[in-house]
Amino acid sequence: MVEHIVVIGAGVYGAAVTASLTRRGARVTVVDAGAPGSGTSGATFSWTNSCGKQPRPYHDLNVAGMQAHRQLAAEVPHSDWYHEGGNLEWAADDAEHEELRKKVAGVLDYGYEARWLSRAEALHLEPDIDPAGLPADGIAYFPREGWIEPTRLIGHLLSSAVSHGAELVHDDPVTGLDSTAGLVRTVRLASGRQLSADAVVNCAGPQAARIAEFAGLVLPMRNTRGVLIHTSPVAVSVSRVIHAPHVHLRPDGAGRLLLHSPETDGAAYVSDTGDISVEPSAVTRVLEAGRALYPGLRAATVESVRVGERPIPSDGLPVLGRAVELPNFHFAVSHSGATLSLHAGDLVAAEALGEDRVEALAAFRFERL
Structure with a gap:
């Protein structure tokens, strides 16, 4: 019988798993090396979507993740962390447009909502x-997509879990796991505390491979860095996610915008002091691209630059559910955590308590790697 579950990591996955476990009546301790939401979940574009994600089971998992966000937002009063404003995307040249055309055709074939807009139609949605x-036409619009504010969501999930008896341990890294008879029995923390466990859920994001190693398991990962630029408050109307050829952006609260460009991710480097820095010229290029698209951004300055480490399993797909050779050790690790965490976290929590989620998790098992 599962009496006590230790969840490692208090980002969006850890918070979602913990909240789901406590709703089901489990006794849970969630531990984090830092503050809740201070890792990848606090440095993410947090776009909720299933736009062109393959193969089909992965697409469907993301669609279910989007629905889980809608459902929670509808159930919780003042759930202002969820924003479903849609996503606009267009291409820079013919080759990129052909790729976009294929993506739109693919999601339409899956029954996903998408349509093509003209310049005038796009300006009706984003008049600034x-x-x-903008091109004259060929602008893809995905109306059910959006974004979340991860730290606000994490705060809701953890406060709900703690109010139902969960214990939150922060600023205390996991230093080891003790196993006997093919099961994890103890989680050891840097403070010297030892937590007995009937089950363990690995939600450690970029550190998931290290936690798996403590359990004697090899989790191949290909983590990447993502550079996010937060502007000062600016009087510009931006209501949805924008994927333009040279800049991606979305609202970021209190009049701020969040900017990103894949080209800038490679400008992050480890400095002589061991800190992660970003080439200033790369940040300037992204801001200038934003200003070119939204002229009202000319008054904006860079308020902060954050670098997140994206946890990506080696084949790009999530790793979810129990490990066969260590059946009380469970994974909830993936890219697209902002989209997936509520739904996938609930599936993992249910399985950790012995419920049957074999079919739902079949495509995402650790053993495929």
């Missing part, structure tokens, strides 16, 4: 865009 920055 410079018309010269």
